[in-house]
Amino acid sequence: AQTVTQSQPEMSVQEAETVTLSCTYDTSESDYYLFWYKQPPSRQMILVIRQEAYKQQNATENRFSVNFQKAAKSFSLKISDSQLGDAAMYFCAYRDLSMEYGNKLVFGAGTILRVKS
Amino acid sequence: EADIYQTPRYLVIGTGKKITLECSQTMGHDKMYWYQQDPGMELHLIHYSYGVNSTEKGDLSSESTVSRIRTEHFPLTLESARPSHTSQYLCASQELGGAINEQFFGPGTRLTVL
Numbered sequence: 212a213q214t215v216t217q218s219q220p221e222m223s224v225q226e227a228e229t230v231t232l233s234c235t236y237d238t239s240e241s242d243y244y245l246f247w248y249k250q251p252p253s254r255q256m257i258l259v260i261r262q263e264a265y266k267q268q269n270a271t272e273n274r275f276s277v278n279f280q281k282a283a284k285s286f287s288l289k290i291s292d293s294q295l296g297d298a299a300m301y302f303c304a305y306r307d308l309s310m311e312y313g314n315k316l317v318f319g320a321g322t323i324l325r326v327k328s
Numbered sequence: 329e330a331d332i333y334q335t336p337r338y339l340v341i342g343t344g345k346k347i348t349l350e351c352s353q354t355m356g357h358d359k360m361y362w363y364q365q366d367p368g369m370e371l372h373l374i375h376y377s378y379g380v381n382s383t384e385k386g387d388l389s390s391e392s393t394v395s396r397i398r399t400e401h402f403p404l405t406l407e408s409a410r411p412s413h414t415s416q417y418l419c420a421s422q423e424l425g426g427a428i429n430e431q432f433f434g435p436g437t438r439l440t441v442l
Binding site for chain 1: 332361368369370371373376386387418427428430431433434435436
């Protein structure tokens with residue numbers, strides 16, 4: 212079964228600095244999709260960035276970028292110029308077309324990001 | 329923010345009560361999901377639906393039931409609440425089609441059963 216591992220339960224970053232959140236996954240599929248979701252305290256979970264496995268180019272969305280290493284099954288999230296509003300729980304998630312349960316997302320356990328002013 | 333709503337946001341209820349958690353979306357999405365999330369933990373899928381009159385169980389066993397009579401509405405019901413049901417319940421929706429499609433999440437219902 213596919214699994215997603217986030218090895219950092221908590222991370223801290225100084226405002227305006229850069230932080231990288233780690234994510235590894237396990238799959239035997241060659242075609243799949245990876246996502247980073249952000250869950251601010253008491254607010255809705257929102258999509259931060261997504262990556263298609265067949266694309267070699269790393270996805271970027273403004274201050275957010277990923278380092279996708281397919282061979283290593285690694286999908287880290289880099290947040291540049293961190294802002295107080297970036298403080299949240301970040302979840303890495305995986306999906307492939309072979310999956311049961313309506314092409315469900317498989318989530319990691321999450322990383323709490325704290326931003327210091 | 330996404331047009332997906334959940335009510336109530338917080339619910340404290342006694343053991344044995346019947347409860348219904350509401351979820352509505354205005355995006356016309358066919359796929360809808362219910363996840364259970366314990367504090368600081370990952371999400372686990374408990375129910376999903378491909379569209380009207382479609383309901384399926386997820387990979388986490390749950391005593392709850394769901395219905396999908398209208399595209400926009402996907403309520404979750406617990407016939408007899410127990411303390412073990414205490415958790416956060418998140419509803420999500422997604423367009424049919426590619427696996428790259430984003431899932432949109434509601435704000436969640438935090439349920440406490442005494």
